[in-house]
Every structure is written in C-alpha cells, then in structure tokens.
Amino acid sequence: MTYTRKNNWLGTFVLGLVLLVCQNGIAQGHPRLVLTQKGVKEIRSKLGTVPLFDASVAEVKKEVDAEILHGIEVPIPKDFSGGYTHERHKKNWLIIQKAGVLYQILGDKKYAVYVKDMLMAYTKLYPTLPLHPQERSYARGKLFWQALNDSNWLVYVSQAYDCVYDFIGAKDRAIIEKELFKPYADFISIGSPQFFNRVHNHSTWGNVAVGMIALVMDDNELLDRALHGLKEDTLPVGMKDNDGGLIKKPGQKTGFLANVDEPFSPDGYYNEGPYYQRYAMYPFMVFAEALQNTKPELKIFEYKNGILNKSIYALLNLTNSAGEFFPLNDGQKGMSYYSRELVSAVDIAYLYDGRDPSLLSIAEKQGRVQLDNSGMAVALGIKNKLTKPFIKKSIDLSDGSDGQEGGVAIIRNKIKDNELTLVMKYAAQGSSHGHFDKLSFSYYQNSDEILQDYGLARFVNIEQKGGGNYLKENATWAKQTIAHNTIIQNETSHFKGDFEIGNLYASKKYLYDVYNPKVQIISAIEDNAYPGTHMQRSMVLWDLEGYEKPLLLDIFQVDSKTANQYDLPFNYLGQMMTANFKYESPKTLEPLGTAFGYQHLWKEGFGVAAEANTKFSWLYDGSFYTMTSATSAGDELILARLGANDPNFNLRRDASVIIRKKNIKKTTFVNVIESHGSYSPVTENAVNAFSAIANVEKAYEDEKYVAVAIKNTNGSVGLFILATEDNSTTAQHTLTVKDQTYSWVGAHYSTLIK
Structure with missing residues (x-):
C-alpha cells in the first residue's frame, strides 16, 4: 500500500513541498543540515558547562586530530569491504564529517582546511574513476564495490561540506560541485536506477545522499529526485539484488517518502528486521532533521503519524537486557543500541519528539552524543537530572x-x-x-x-x-x-x-x-x-x-x-x-x-x-x-x-x-x-x-x-x-x-x- 492511499493529507504535503522547492528554493545560510547557525551559537555558549557534550567533543577532537597528523589519503579503489582501500575511504567519510562539525563548534580553521583539502583531493580523483573493479554487486559503485557505500560516503560528506561551505569560497565550490558532487549524485541515482529507485534500506541511503547534497547546493531538481524517486522507470525487468530479492515491484512508488511509508508498520517495525532498521535509521533521521531545519513547514516528523520517531521506540524494544538487537532475519549478533546510528537516532528523537526523559537513560548508557543541537539537548537533559528509566515491557x-x-x-x-x-x-x-x-x-x-x-x-x-x-x-x-x-x-x-x-x-x-x-x-x-x-x-x-x-x-x-x-x-x-x-x-x-x-x-x-x-x-x-x-x-x-x-x-x-x-x-x-x-x-x-x-x-x-x-x-x-x-x-x-x-x-x- 502506497502513501497516496494511506494519508489523506499527503497530497497537500507533496504539493506544498513541490511548490516550496520550485518557487522558494532552499535559500538559507550555512550550516543548515544537522547544524544550524542559530544552533552553533547556542552550542558555543554552553561549551565547558555540559559534561556529556564536552566529553563527546573531546573524544571526537582526539580522533580527528590524529587523522590530520596522519594526512589525507584517497587511494584508488580496489577492495571489498574490510580491504584497505574500502576501509580508508570509509574512515575518510567519518572523519571529514566530524572535522566539519568541530570547525563549526570550536571555530578552529585547521578543521575547515582539512575538510577543504580532502574535498579537493576527491574532486581530483572522482572524474578519473570507472566502475569499481569488484563485480559482485548488482549496483557497483565507484569509490566502493557497491553503490550503497558510495551513498554512505555522500550522506556524511555532504554534512562536512555544509559546515565549511562559506569557508571554501565560491570559486572552489563551483569546481567541487561540478566535478564531484553533481556527477556523484547523478551516478547513484539516474546512473544506478536499480539501486536508487526501489524500496529497501539500500535505496534509503541513496535517496538521502542525493537529498542531503541537494539541500547544501540549493538543487531543487536533486531534492525532488530524492523525495520522489526517478521520474522514469528504467529498471531491468526481473533484476534481483545481491540477496535474491526483486529490485522493484510493478507500480511501486519510490524515493525517500516511499521508503518511509512502505517498510514501516504503524507500530514502527521495519520489515527487514532490527539489524537493518538500525542501519537505516541514520539516513532516515539525519535527513528528517535536515528537512526540519531547512523546511520546518513540511513537518516531516509528523509524517505517517510520526512514524520515524515511533520507530526508535520499536528498535529500543527489539533488544535484550544488554541492548543487543534480536537477530531476526539477516542480523549480526552483538549489534546494539550503542552503535553510532542509534546514538544519532536517540538524540534526534529526543529533540523532535517531546523530549521524552526515558530516552535520556539510553543516552546515558551510550555515553556520548551527536555533536549538534539534538546532542546538546540530550546532554543538557542529563545534566539537569531529567532522566527517567526506559522500561522495556511486553x-x-x-x-x-x-x-x-x-x-x-x-x-x-x-x-x-x-x-x-x-x-x-x-x-x-x-x-x-x-x-x-x-x-x-x-x-x-x-x-x-x-x-x-x-x-x-x-x-x-x-x-x-x-x-x-x-x-x-x-x-x-x-x-x-x-x-x-x-x-x-x-x-x-x-x-x-x-x-x-x-x-x-x-x-x-x-x-x-x-x-x-x-x-x-x-x-x-x-x-x-x-x-x-x-x-x-x-x-x-x-x-x-x-x-x-x-x-x-x-x-x-x-x-x-x-x-x-x-x-x-x-x-x-x-x-x-x-x-x-x-x-x-x-x-x-x-x-x-x-x-x-x-x-x-x-x-x-x-x-x-x-x-x-x-x-x-x-x-x-x-x-x-x-x-x-x-x-x-x-x-x-x-x-x-x-x-x-x-x-x-x-x-x-x-x-x-x-x-x-x-x-x-x-x-x-x-x-x-x-x-x-x-x-x-x-x-x-x-x-x-x-x-x-x-x-x-x-x-x-x-x-x-x-x-x-x-x-x-x-x-x-x-x-x-x-x-x-x-x-x-x-x-x-x-x-x-x-x-x-x-x-x-x-x-x-x-x-x-x-
């Protein structure tokens, strides 16, 4: 069942979104995704007074500083996951996002320089890359063996770009967007329709990757593509993914909104199971946060009766007493709500779902917060002793x-x-x-x-x-x-x-x-x-x-x-x-x-x-x-x-x-x-x-x-x-x-x- 049949107000929602995107654009200062200009000022005013947030900043700073000393490395891709080139590019996407956030929070230009230099290195590398040499995936990437990981990269790197957007300058931005970000977004969408134009955790990452960079670049066409999928159905008939599943059902809606509507039950259960729900919650929640910051009138957190925040509660209940997810379907044992995806998801859910004090008890156990307004809100709640236990019941x-x-x-x-x-x-x-x-x-x-x-x-x-x-x-x-x-x-x-x-x-x-x-x-x-x-x-x-x-x-x-x-x-x-x-x-x-x-x-x-x-x-x-x-x-x-x-x-x-x-x-x-x-x-x-x-x-x-x-x-x-x-x-x-x-x-x- 598609969202057009499930929500009477959705037609108004979509029409309003299209009009807003097309008529008003996304014009707003930077940063604007998970961090905002107002939010940065508030965070800076509280630095040194909120223990959990300060400890999280110190931990991230130590990690990023070590990578800056190591230097920038963007090797020619050749490996599967676990191989050196795969893990190097993966570390790059994690570190560059953290460096961008540190630049905004601490104001130290060395982090902006690092992000800019890394982006310029990828801008030089990316146009030279063919499809990844490993041929196992149904949708090969360029930096990685599958387009899924290419999308992971762009979801994180778009946040870094947002944080240093003004620092880089118009001339270099034009080069980076023309040579790197625009062709990158085109590749994982119109260049990989079997990956992008479906309902699956893979396509959620792809939709969000295109949507996040669209919000940074004020690209209305890309944003519409992210939200609603590709306009033309160009998928090969009967094509299957690596796990043997058909890529797309006939007549199925696609894009981010379809990926919110179809896989989630009204109770917040995700049909692929908790392991992949955990994995997908990062793009779901950070894009929702970015849409809330750039387009609050869309009320994305109210979509499908607030299903995104509701899904966090479902996930937390799908754990044993140690916080480990039940390994239903394809699920790795030991994966838990201590993962970085759930740190982010719990923080965002707390800020955008009424500041439920029981979520603070999960955040306390996680021992770190996301370095944005949601993380600061959680850290403040814990500091002010608002925490109540999260009780898992039948x-x-x-x-x-x-x-x-x-x-x-x-x-x-x-x-x-x-x-x-x-x-x-x-x-x-x-x-x-x-x-x-x-x-x-x-x-x-x-x-x-x-x-x-x-x-x-x-x-x-x-x-x-x-x-x-x-x-x-x-x-x-x-x-x-x-x-x-x-x-x-x-x-x-x-x-x-x-x-x-x-x-x-x-x-x-x-x-x-x-x-x-x-x-x-x-x-x-x-x-x-x-x-x-x-x-x-x-x-x-x-x-x-x-x-x-x-x-x-x-x-x-x-x-x-x-x-x-x-x-x-x-x-x-x-x-x-x-x-x-x-x-x-x-x-x-x-x-x-x-x-x-x-x-x-x-x-x-x-x-x-x-x-x-x-x-x-x-x-x-x-x-x-x-x-x-x-x-x-x-x-x-x-x-x-x-x-x-x-x-x-x-x-x-x-x-x-x-x-x-x-x-x-x-x-x-x-x-x-x-x-x-x-x-x-x-x-x-x-x-x-x-x-x-x-x-x-x-x-x-x-x-x-x-x-x-x-x-x-x-x-x-x-x-x-x-x-x-x-x-x-x-x-x-x-x-x-x-x-x-x-x-x-x-x-x-x-x-x-x-």
Missing part, C-alpha cells in the same frame, strides 16, 4: 505498512535481576533480508540466548571471509527453516525456500494477551508455508507457583490434508547435561539431509521416545535448562550439530535437538522450557540442577480446545486451556478435562491444582 509489533502482515511479539517477565524474554516472529517475509521462519521463536535469560535464532552467515567487514560480504551459507543455512525453532515439513523449508513465493504471505495473529503478567500468551497461525497445511503455535510465559522461574509453554498444532514428516528443532546454546532417552552416537558422522540446510547438520545422535515424556537438559553460562516434551511412541529424537559440508568453516558449531514425527496428518507438539538453578566454576557448586517438572501432558484436544497439564515434583498441577477457534475476550467457555469441569471468560484459562 510488546506486540505489527508488520506491514498497514499493520496487517503479521508481526513480532516480545514477551518479558522480569523479577528483580532476572529477565526471561520470548521473541516470537510471525511476520512477513522481510524483503530480501528475510528468512523462511514462520512461527519461529528465540528465548533469552537476561542477555543470554537460550534457544537461538542463528542470525546471518557473514563476517561483516572482515576481508578474510568472503571480502566481508554475505557467505553462500547465508542462503544454504541461515535463511533456511531448520536454522530456526519452528516446524519443517518433509525436510523442505517454508515456501520451498523461494523468496518470491514467501514474499506474498504473512502469518496471522490469533491471540496476544499480556494483561496478566503471570500468564502472557502469543498465538499465531500460518496457512501458506506448506500448501494444505494449517499450523498454529501458541506460546505462554507462565509464572507458575512451585518453580524457581517462569516456564515457557510451547503448543504447536499441525493439521495437513496429507501425511507428512514434521521436524521441530530447538537450537540451543551450551553443553548437553542429560537426556532420558537412549540414543546412538555413530562412529562416522553423516549429514542429516541433502538440502534446505539439512546438508549442514551432522547427525551426532539418534534415539526413539520410549516414554510419554522426553527430557533434555543443558547448561549455559551458569544456568541449567530443561526441555520436557509430551512425546508419542515412535517419535524420533535427533541430536545434531552444525559443520557438515562447510569446508571453509564459515558456520558456528552450534547444536540442536530435533523432535521428529513421521507419516502423520494431524499432530501437536507440546514442550515446556524450564530455567532453573546455577553453577559457579569458582565455588564449583551446582544448585537446583534438576528439573522440577514430573510430567507434561496434553490433557485434552479437539477442534475447539487444547489443554496442557504440567505436574510438579511436589504434586501440584498447572493446567492451561486455550480456545483455538474463538479468540474473543468476552466469550464464555465450559470444558471438562479429566472429569473436572472448568468455566471461564476469554480465549484462555489457567489454574494451579494442589
């Missing part, structure tokens, strides 16, 4: 521009210093960075990932590993369904691993209820991953009396028109402790399968369920975990580990336990994950190392209800009942389970029977 974030394409549910239970977090993904495909992981989940205790989402298969900016780019194992393993904790039918990934098919569908939320903090539930339905197969997963974070910590109850119902094999993997981190089933460990390892990620798993152990309950426990980072499963006779239990068909050792050697049910049309997997006890390598004491669960049973199931009973070793029984066809909060239900009748209102019921 939240359900919708996906899709209209919020109707599934979502991501985050359920948290925090008691004192212990926090358990369930992340269940029932979203849309996620553009070309999406994975085939419908109804998947990951599970955290504090910052430890107990049951993991693998994330991406890439060593970002490490030249030794594929030039720092995506590895082939990203497609053969990380994107495949077996790499996620969800159902695989007949050893074939969801949608047969076909992006174009997967991109057509999203799962549907059935129930999300966190009103009672002791019983929080997310339930979602998937009907398209396997044609003719209905899947419903219901997960409950249940703070049940008699257990050291809340339990995670997982009920996964599958109903198909044909008999199939179903695998449910649990990709755990840590060391296996015990299993209550007999298993064989082969002397010679063989891959578990031949395709869809199975070819990368060694089959390390194999057993068959002999009891109504199967138990598997492991130790990770000082805590014990036990999975108790309600299994049926003949269910197969597979112990697997990554590493097969991986000659370059690109994959981590992580482990999985897989429950397999064969030749069955309709079945239900019931599993309970229990966090308990501790182990200290210092005292060498194991405390509460054994499960408190005596039995897990599917106590009842028909077309309308499912009930699970969890018996404690102390004799008490926790009973959970879910109405699977009526999610009304006001519906009245009565059900008899094991000769006991229960009546309740709402979609679910739970009780403790002593």
